Amino acid sequence: MSPLAAAFADGSVPALIAALVTLEGVALSFLWRTRGIGIAPRALIGNLLSGACLMLAVRAALIDAPWMHVAAWLLLSLVAHLADLALRWSVRA
Numbered sequence: 001m002s003p004l005a006a007a008f009a010d011g012s013v014p015a016l017i018a019a020l021v022t023l024e025g026v027a028l029s030f031l032w033r034t035r036g037i038g039i040a041p042r043a044l045i046g047n048l049l050s051g052a053c054l055m056l057a058v059r060a061a062l063i064d065a066p067w068m069h070v071a072a073w074l075l076l077s078l079v080a081h082l083a084d085l086a087l088r089w090s091v092r093a
Helices: 003-009 012-035 041-062 067-088
Strands: none
Touching: 003 012, 012 041, 041 067
């Protein structure tokens, strides 16, 4: 088995991607708070959290975790996604 295939099989790749999403959120928040550039953290958090939860659901599936763990990560992703939509939703009169 190649090293890349092994990294997918043991769930390392999705875990790394979830960690990178976290790092991205920290870096973007830092830029917003220190330089006032980029996107406000409030506008990012739902999107980033939803993506990270999806990656953790993929990881759970790859490592043959119980189905309830996969379902929990998917549910958390849905909640984050709906929170993101609620923050962005606007009604035009």
